[in-house]
Structure formats: C-alpha cells, structure tokens
Amino acid sequence: MAAEKVKVIYEELPAYLTFMEAAAKDAIRVHEQSPNVYIEQPLFKGGDTREIFETSEYSVEGSFSTTRQPHLPIEPDTAQAYWGEDGVMMIHCKSQNLYGNIAALADSIGLPKGKIRLVQNTVGGSFGYSMSAQMPALVAVCAMATDKPVSLTLSYPEHQHYTGKRSASYTNARLACDKDGKITALEFHMGIDHGAYSDASTTLTTKTIRFLGYPYNVPNIRGLSQMCFSNGNFGIAFRAFGSPQAYMASESLIDMLAAEAGIDPFEFRYINAAREGDLSPNSMSYRNYPMREMLDLMRPYYKQWKEEAKRKNTADKKYGVGVSFGGYHVGKSHDSAEVALELNEDGSVSHYNTWEEMGQGADIGTLAHTYRCLRELNLRPEQIHLVQNDTGTCPNTGSASSSRSHHMAGWATKIAADKLLDAMRKPDGSFRSYSEMIREGIPTKYFGKYESPSDVGHIDKNTGHGFDSVGQNFILNLAEVEVDVKTGKAKVLRYRIVSDIGIVGNRLAVTGQALGGMSHCVGFALTENYEDMKRHGTMAGAGIPSINDIPDDAEVVFNETPREYGPQNSTGCSESYQSSGHVAVLNAIYDATGVRIYTLPAAPEKIKEAMNALSRGEAVRQERWDLGCDMFERLDHFEAKATAEKLK
Structure with missing residues (x-):
C-alpha cells in the first residue's frame, strides 16, 4: 500500500549517442565525476605540418567514421558457478583473461582473490569481449545469493545487449605528398566514442595513434586522439584493438592522395613503404622492414585482377580492386x-x-x-x-x-x-x-x-613517442569487389593476403586466423553494426556475413622475415588480420564505381546514393565532424607540457 503513495518524478536528460554530441561544449556530464572527454593522446613527429601542407604539391582531406562493431561469436555466453572446497567460488565461463578477471571479480563481488577459481569453458570465439569479467561476476553473484549451484545461458539478444562492442570513431584527417609522390605530412583528429564506461580506454587511445601512417615513412605528423563517454553501448576490447579506426582514415587517404597525384595506389604504397632506418608514426624504428618484399609478392595478383576487372565490367555490374596495408603491435611493456x-x-x-x-x-x-x-x-x-x-x-x-x-x-x-x-x-x-x-x-x-624487455617503454602521454610492445607484424590485403549498379550492393569476390609474422610454425593454424580475420573485415566494411537494440539483437540483424558473402577464392601468402626477438623467430599474428582489410574493400568499391564511402558500413543504399550523386555531377556527400575543440590549440598545450617536463 505504501508503494502506491510514492510519486516518482523523472527528469529526462538528453541522450548523447555520438562523440560529437557528448563532446559538445554545452553537453551535460554522463558521469558527474568526469568530463565527457576524459583522455587525450597527442602525436608529434617532425616539423610543423601546417607549413608543410602549404608547400606540398598535392594534398587531400576527409572525414571518416567507424561503427560499434559487434563481436558476433557463434554462441552466446554461458557460465556456471558453485561453492567448491574450502569456500572457494568455482566459476566456469568464457574468459580471455582468467587471472585478470579474478582481480576484477574480487573487487566487485567482495571475495578475496584466493577464494575465486576460474575454469575456462570450451568456447568458439570471443574476439575480445570476454576480457571483461561481466559474465563471471553475474553468475557468481547469483550463486552467492542463492547459495546453490547456478548455470546461466544468455539468449543471443541478451548477449548482444549485455556485452561491449568495438568503439565507434570519428576522424578528420589530411595527407600531403611532393611531386614525386613521397608523403610529406599527415594530420588527424580522432574522436572515440567509448560509450558509458571506461574499460581499457587508455590502452585504446594509445593504440589508435600508432597506426595512422603505419607501415609507411611519414616524416611529419601532428595528431590528436580523444576518448569520450556517451550514453551508447560501452566499448570493450576487440581484435585489432584501435587499429581498424586508424586505418579507416589513413588507408583511405593513401588511395585518395594517389589519385590526386596521378599515381597508381599500389605503386604509391611502394614509393612510401618504410625502408631501413625510417621511423614509425611514434618516432621509433620499425622492428623489421619487409614492406617492399610484401608488395613485390602481391604485385602480380594486383595487376592480373585489375586487368580482369576492366574486362568484366558491364552496364549492370562494376568490378574493382582495392589494396590496404596494415599490421599490429605484439604485446606490451612490463608484461x-x-x-x-x-x-x-x-x-x-x-x-x-x-x-x-x-x-x-x-x-x-x-x-x-x-x-x-x-x-x-x-x-x-x-x-x-x-x-x-x-x-x-x-x-x-x-x-x-x-x-x-x-x-x-x-x-x-x-x-x-x-x-x-x-x-x-x-x-x-x-x-x-x-x-x-x-x-x-x-x-x-x-x-x-x-x-618483456625493459627497453620497450610506454607511449609518452605528451608526445606519442614510444613503442610499448615486444614485436610487430605486417599485413597487405587485396580485395576484388562486384557492385550491382541497380541496388548498390557490394560483394567481395576474391581476397589475397600477404602476411609477415616471422617464421610460421603451423601454416594451417595461421591460415585459419587470416581467413577468419578476412571474414570479420568483410562484415565490418559492408554490414555489421550495433546501435539499435531491436534491429541488432540477433546475428543476422547485426549484419554478420553469411557463407555466401565470404569469398571462396581467398589465399594467404607468407613472407617470412625471422624475428630474432621472438620465440622460434616468430611473433604473434591474430590481430593483424583484422586491422585494415575493411579499407581494401572500400578502396575496391571506389575503384569499381568512382565513389568513396567515408562512413561504415558501406550499405547498398549508401553506395547507391553516392553513385546517383556522381552521375548527377555532384560530389559524394561527406560530413566534416565537429569534434568539440581546436586540435592545434590542444596540441600546443601538450607541446608546452612536454617542454616543461624536459626542463625538469
């Protein structure tokens, strides 16, 4: 009866569902204790890029965005929990971070770490989201509340809504080169929408700045990556963490600048691929320099596919070939x-x-x-x-x-x-x-x-300089795409990967990694998204590619550069295969149709609208993101901080 007397008055606050909304100067704080933009990571390399852009022969700019990509494992989460011997909470679950999850669980469920034991269930896929201890925490609390063994299986919609996603990103960037096609300068401002919580946000921010311009020689860079809270689904670890957002901008700009300079995009990459002694975007030497060897291995496929695509074009179907370079860092310092x-x-x-x-x-x-x-x-x-x-x-x-x-x-x-x-x-x-x-x-x-060795220091918070990893890998992607002129639907027909991860120990296992990464890249490029709880609650609704959407004609070619710092002269590989392949698909769509897609996914209606605009002689619609601050004002702030710390 008392409940009937209670009146609840709600104040409806604005919902911020993008970085731009949350980073606006008049936005209300999502969390009272923190500003919405709560992490900033600058990157400095070389000289003042503004002056260099003024004197460079060619330059291009663009605004790019990526989606909250869902992980889409085949099975939803299932877990069990019960009291074991000596009062130990036994939890059987999916986890990519067993001991790390114990530390998080101890804080959240109120048990000492020594009283929690995790056993990994046999699973098929996670791709990063089970770095978080959400599911084991939930099932453990249920077992503690009931004092009985508990088994919990989420439905797929429950799994979709309960787990984090790849963080959405919004990037304004520009790239310049000289008359010979040598890159002279890169500028970028990236806003990362990490959703409601801050899980792994610092690592994600530093990851993004490593891969804009990787693995090329870009002598001058000014960039800023910012992380914000929003009311959207929270960001979590996802394979190739941070690099797909970076490559979305840089590998698109590479193709755009090649076109502006009148150079084939494949050869443009050859001109600019890092050579021995060239420095990474973080002003460190690359650990290895196999870039040109990889391009030489891929060139015959590229030339053949380009010639065949021209011959296949009809009034109803257009064919194009796209390339993207990429790769990832292996591990971290103090590991x-x-x-x-x-x-x-x-x-x-x-x-x-x-x-x-x-x-x-x-x-x-x-x-x-x-x-x-x-x-x-x-x-x-x-x-x-x-x-x-x-x-x-x-x-x-x-x-x-x-x-x-x-x-x-x-x-x-x-x-x-x-x-x-x-x-x-x-x-x-x-x-x-x-x-x-x-x-x-x-x-x-x-x-x-x-x-891990002590000489692989952290990324400097004021300059972006540093390595913070124990190794590097490199991947070169080639995609052939068919575009239906009537509907705008794009389909990937063929795919080639040239991979350099050192000496390959088990080709079958690594090939499985590569082809699985390819399928993720195809989905990321064309269909996958999570923003609507009803529409995106199922695998099909969230856009997972079907077997008919993934090309049967897909191969991996290994360029084996021994890693003297790696076990058996090898290094890790998994995340490189999902780093940049989506941009090869987008570049192939441009090659086929003459339209560039700046925002993921490249859905049929988006491609069709762009083709219609092109046929009317109009520019493809592109929105420049208002990221809430002047990038160079913020960079001046960090440059002053870096100078002050040096003087100390």
Missing part, C-alpha cells in the same frame, strides 16, 4: 607470462598454462612451442599433454589479447623447457628417465617465467 612443464612417469610431458583458448589456436600453439623446445627428447606430439585454463592448477600466463600470447608463452615455454632439459641431462649428454629423476631426488616439474 610477463608463466608456464610449467612436468615430466610424467610414462616419459610424456604435461604443459600447464592459462593461454586462454578461444578457438584461435592456444592449444596447437602450446603443443608446437613445447614440441620445438623439447625436441632433444624426441617426443611424439601425442606425448605432450595440455593442462590449460584452470587457475586452480595452472600458472598465470596472462591474457589472450594484444597478439601477446604466442610471443610471451613461447618464451616462457623455452625457459621452462631449458630448466627441465638441464635437470634431465646426464654428464654423458643422455637424459634421465622419470624413475631416475625420482631416485636421485631431482624435481620433475619446472616453471618458466618470461618478462
């Missing part, structure tokens, strides 16, 4: 990973780790590393047993993110393997058996812990 190897009574070896298996190949990666590091024992693959992803029995190998696991777990395996081999080795060079080890009182289990 560590631990594994354990144990000799068993039957002579087999067990490998213990928490290299989280999301379908990306943590199991085959563990097997390959162990096999190679223990080759002196002449073990067969079936003699290597994998014990993975249970925090109650396995050491902390770190998160399956940032393409770090192959590199970090690989070195940790080498360290553990060397310890085990040294313990087993007899004075005559042969190896002790398990029974001999036991008889001589020699331990049979050894831990290997690898820590």
Whole structure:
C-alpha cells in the first residue's frame, strides 16, 4: 500500500549517442565525476605540418567514421558457478583473461582473490569481449545469493545487449605528398566514442595513434586522439584493438592522395613503404622492414585482377580492386607470462598454462612451442599433454589479447623447457628417465617465467613517442569487389593476403586466423553494426556475413622475415588480420564505381546514393565532424607540457 503513495518524478536528460554530441561544449556530464572527454593522446613527429601542407604539391582531406562493431561469436555466453572446497567460488565461463578477471571479480563481488577459481569453458570465439569479467561476476553473484549451484545461458539478444562492442570513431584527417609522390605530412583528429564506461580506454587511445601512417615513412605528423563517454553501448576490447579506426582514415587517404597525384595506389604504397632506418608514426624504428618484399609478392595478383576487372565490367555490374596495408603491435611493456612443464612417469610431458583458448589456436600453439623446445627428447606430439585454463592448477600466463600470447608463452615455454632439459641431462649428454629423476631426488616439474624487455617503454602521454610492445607484424590485403549498379550492393569476390609474422610454425593454424580475420573485415566494411537494440539483437540483424558473402577464392601468402626477438623467430599474428582489410574493400568499391564511402558500413543504399550523386555531377556527400575543440590549440598545450617536463 505504501508503494502506491510514492510519486516518482523523472527528469529526462538528453541522450548523447555520438562523440560529437557528448563532446559538445554545452553537453551535460554522463558521469558527474568526469568530463565527457576524459583522455587525450597527442602525436608529434617532425616539423610543423601546417607549413608543410602549404608547400606540398598535392594534398587531400576527409572525414571518416567507424561503427560499434559487434563481436558476433557463434554462441552466446554461458557460465556456471558453485561453492567448491574450502569456500572457494568455482566459476566456469568464457574468459580471455582468467587471472585478470579474478582481480576484477574480487573487487566487485567482495571475495578475496584466493577464494575465486576460474575454469575456462570450451568456447568458439570471443574476439575480445570476454576480457571483461561481466559474465563471471553475474553468475557468481547469483550463486552467492542463492547459495546453490547456478548455470546461466544468455539468449543471443541478451548477449548482444549485455556485452561491449568495438568503439565507434570519428576522424578528420589530411595527407600531403611532393611531386614525386613521397608523403610529406599527415594530420588527424580522432574522436572515440567509448560509450558509458571506461574499460581499457587508455590502452585504446594509445593504440589508435600508432597506426595512422603505419607501415609507411611519414616524416611529419601532428595528431590528436580523444576518448569520450556517451550514453551508447560501452566499448570493450576487440581484435585489432584501435587499429581498424586508424586505418579507416589513413588507408583511405593513401588511395585518395594517389589519385590526386596521378599515381597508381599500389605503386604509391611502394614509393612510401618504410625502408631501413625510417621511423614509425611514434618516432621509433620499425622492428623489421619487409614492406617492399610484401608488395613485390602481391604485385602480380594486383595487376592480373585489375586487368580482369576492366574486362568484366558491364552496364549492370562494376568490378574493382582495392589494396590496404596494415599490421599490429605484439604485446606490451612490463608484461610477463608463466608456464610449467612436468615430466610424467610414462616419459610424456604435461604443459600447464592459462593461454586462454578461444578457438584461435592456444592449444596447437602450446603443443608446437613445447614440441620445438623439447625436441632433444624426441617426443611424439601425442606425448605432450595440455593442462590449460584452470587457475586452480595452472600458472598465470596472462591474457589472450594484444597478439601477446604466442610471443610471451613461447618464451616462457623455452625457459621452462631449458630448466627441465638441464635437470634431465646426464654428464654423458643422455637424459634421465622419470624413475631416475625420482631416485636421485631431482624435481620433475619446472616453471618458466618470461618478462618483456625493459627497453620497450610506454607511449609518452605528451608526445606519442614510444613503442610499448615486444614485436610487430605486417599485413597487405587485396580485395576484388562486384557492385550491382541497380541496388548498390557490394560483394567481395576474391581476397589475397600477404602476411609477415616471422617464421610460421603451423601454416594451417595461421591460415585459419587470416581467413577468419578476412571474414570479420568483410562484415565490418559492408554490414555489421550495433546501435539499435531491436534491429541488432540477433546475428543476422547485426549484419554478420553469411557463407555466401565470404569469398571462396581467398589465399594467404607468407613472407617470412625471422624475428630474432621472438620465440622460434616468430611473433604473434591474430590481430593483424583484422586491422585494415575493411579499407581494401572500400578502396575496391571506389575503384569499381568512382565513389568513396567515408562512413561504415558501406550499405547498398549508401553506395547507391553516392553513385546517383556522381552521375548527377555532384560530389559524394561527406560530413566534416565537429569534434568539440581546436586540435592545434590542444596540441600546443601538450607541446608546452612536454617542454616543461624536459626542463625538469
């Protein structure tokens, strides 16, 4: 009865659903304790770009945007929780960050870290969102409230609305070159709409500034990346974190500037690909310089496809070929990973780790590393047993993110393997058996812990200089697209990837990574989005490509430049394959139709509208984003801070 007497008065506040709305000077704070624009990361390289643009022969500019891309794993989240022995909360769930999730759970559900145990369920795909501890927190709280075992499976719409997405971005940028096509300067201002929460926002901001201009020689750069809160779905880790937003601008501008200078876009990339000694956008040397070799491998495909596209054109169907360069950084500074190897009574070896298996190949990666590091024992693959992803029995190998696991777990395996081999080795060079080890009182289990080198420092918050990763990979994409003139629908017909990740340990596993990344790029370019709860609640509604949308004619070519700093001369690969392929598709649409799509996804109606405008002699509609501040005023602020800190 008392409830009936209560009157609730609501004050309806404005909903800010884009960066521009949230960053406006008169916008109300989404969170009272923080301004809406809460992180800024500048990038300085070379001289004053404004002067260089004035004297450069050619320049182009554009405003580009990317969507809240949904991760779209095949299955929604399912998890179980119950009280185990000694009052430990047992949680079986999907997680890319088992030990990291325990730390987050302890704070959120009120249990000590030592009273939480996570076991990873066998899953098919995550692509980043299960870096967050949302689902294990939810199921754990249910088990604590009921004091009974709980199993929870979300419906797909529930999964869609409950989990984070790739953060939307809005970028104004321009690029210039001299009369010979050599890039002279780049400017960019990126606004990142990270939604309601700040999960991994600092890392995302620094990631974006690494890849505008990668892997070219861009001598002069001025840029600013800003992060804001909005009322939209929150941003979370997503494969190739931060780089797709960056490449959307820079790889589009590369094609636009090539056209302005009258140079083939493929050859324009060859002219500007970084050479030995050239510096990255962050003013560091590239770890490797395979760029021209990769272009040489791709050139025959490009020339052949271009010639065939011209011959195939009809009044109803237009064909085009697009290229994009990309890649990603591997791992981070101040990182560590631990594994354990144990000799068993039957002579087999067990490998213990928490290299989280999301379908990306943590199991085959563990097997390959162990096999190679223990080759002196002449073990067969079936003699290597994998014990993975249970925090109650396995050491902390770190998160399956940032393409770090192959590199970090690989070195940790080498360290553990060397310890085990040294313990087993007899004075005559042969190896002790398990029974001999036991008889001589020699331990049979050894831990290997690898820590990333101390010289890979963080990205400087005032200049953007720095590396903050343990390795680099590179990818070159080529896409052929068919565009239906009547409807504007684009379809990818063929796709080629030239990849350089060092020495390839398992071609089948890496090819799976590459082709999976390609399918994500096709969806990102043409169909995928999350902004409408009803329309985008299902896989089909959110735009996941069907089997008929993904080209059967797709291949990966490996250019193997040994990574002397990587385990078995290799490095991580996964995220490179989703970094820039979407722009190859957009560049192919331009090649086919003469219209450039600046905002994702390149839906049929968007392409058709642009073609209609072109046929009327009008410019393709492009909105310049009002990002709420003057970029150069903010850059002057950071330049003054950098100078002041130097004087200290």
